[in-house]
Amino acid sequence: MPDFLPWTLLHARLHRSIRQRQLFKQGERILVAVSGGQDSLCLIRLLLDLQPKWGWELAIAHCNHRWRTDAEANAQYVYELATLWQVPYHQATANTDVISEAAAREWRYGVLGAIAQQKGYTAVVTGHTGSDRAETLLYNLIRGSGADGLQAMTWQRELLPNVRLVRPLLETWRSETAAFCQERDLQVWQDSTNDDLHYARNRIRQELLPYLKAHFNPQTEQSLAQTAELLRAEVDFLEKTASTLRQQASPATEPDPPRLSRRVLKGAPLALQRRVIRQFLHQVLPQTPSFEQVEKLVALLQAPNRTRTDSLPGRAIATVDGDWIKILHEPDQ
Numbered sequence: 001m002p003d004f005l006p007w008t009l010l011h012a013r014l015h016r017s018i019r020q021r022q023l024f025k026q027g028e029r030i031l032v033a034v035s036g037g038q039d040s041l042c043l044i045r046l047l048l049d050l051q052p053k054w055g056w057e058l059a060i061a062h063c064n065h066r067w068r069t070d071a072e073a074n075a076q077y078v079y080e081l082a083t084l085w086q087v088p089y090h091q092a093t094a095n096t097d098v099i100s101e102a103a104a105r106e107w108r109y110g111v112l113g114a115i116a117q118q119k120g121y122t123a124v125v126t127g128h129t130g131s132d133r134a135e136t137l138l139y140n141l142i143r144g145s146g147a148d149g150l151q152a153m154t155w156q157r158e159l160l161p162n163v164r165l166v167r168p169l170l171e172t173w174r175s176e177t178a179a180f181c182q183e184r185d186l187q188v189w190q191d192s193t194n195d196d197l198h199y200a201r202n203r204i205r206q207e208l209l210p211y212l213k214a215h216f217n218p219q220t221e222q223s224l225a226q227t228a229e230l231l232r233a234e235v236d237f238l239e240k241t242a243s244t245l246r247q248q249a250s251p252a253t254e255p256d257p258p259r260l261s262r263r264v265l266k267g268a269p270l271a272l273q274r275r276v277i278r279q280f281l282h283q284v285l286p287q288t289p290s291f292e293q294v295e296k297l298v299a300l301l302q303a304p305n306r307t308r309t310d311s312l313p314g315r316a317i318a319t320v321d322g323d324w325i326k327i328l329h330e331p332d333q
Helices: 009-021 038-054 071-084 101-119 130-142 174-183 200-215 220-249 262-266 270-284 291-300
Strands: 029-033 057-064 089-093 123-125 156-160 163-166 259-261 316-321 324-329
Touching (some): 029 101, 038 057, 071 089, 101 123, 101 163, 130 174, 130 200, 200 220, 220 259, 262 270, 270 291, 291 316
Parallel strands (some): 057 089
Antiparallel strands (some): 156 163, 259 324
């Protein structure tokens, strides 16, 4: 890639986002997930162009799910790009068939985090755009998610100890990454699974969003992504406030059985009651609590003494004991 190519609006926007949001440190070791699609190619090229200003150590990682006939050729293409750009290359290949979008995503983040920890990278970077953020909001809204799910695609979060997951393109749109790749003559690897309408996200991308843009708001993607950004700040505030309240409602030492103070929680707004209880259950149950399970404990705040819920995950039961909600475990039969 010639050095004289001028900076674009995307370069300036990314540079500003990194500085304002403190996404990366000077000289940081960064592992960039590259599929070969337009978003990840745009991302790695932008980061390489910005590298002299930041002094980063960049590397490319490619995840081969083995679920397409061209998967090996795809991986070889990304390897050749890394070689051409003189960037260290790492590859993870799935040992078993990945059967769903959620399982594929979990596997990707797991192996990317493992590579980062093993090789000493402190950030794993993906090419998710504002378009992806809008699609995620719609997808989670349709599934009945609350504010946490609607803002789930955040700028950065902890992936593993000392490894952050960073999404620096959340102010960039898929149409812009396509134009950038075309202008810079970056050959995009076409993923045939993106056209499979059996996947809900593809149907949202190819049918629902175009319909909303055509019939309701041409700026639907931008509006939805803006909503996700507003929710992100509000969820962060509510989670921190709920964490403080949970510390007041739970004994300082680890009690047996785990408990929450009804007296402390009764006067709190319902939104905080729900968040405190969800945080509490997240600690004491073997899986993430559902909305229905949280509501069962909310009802116990006003319930008579000795009221109990039905069974919770892990053979647990919540019961009212005076001023306390206690989590008991049924004996194994």
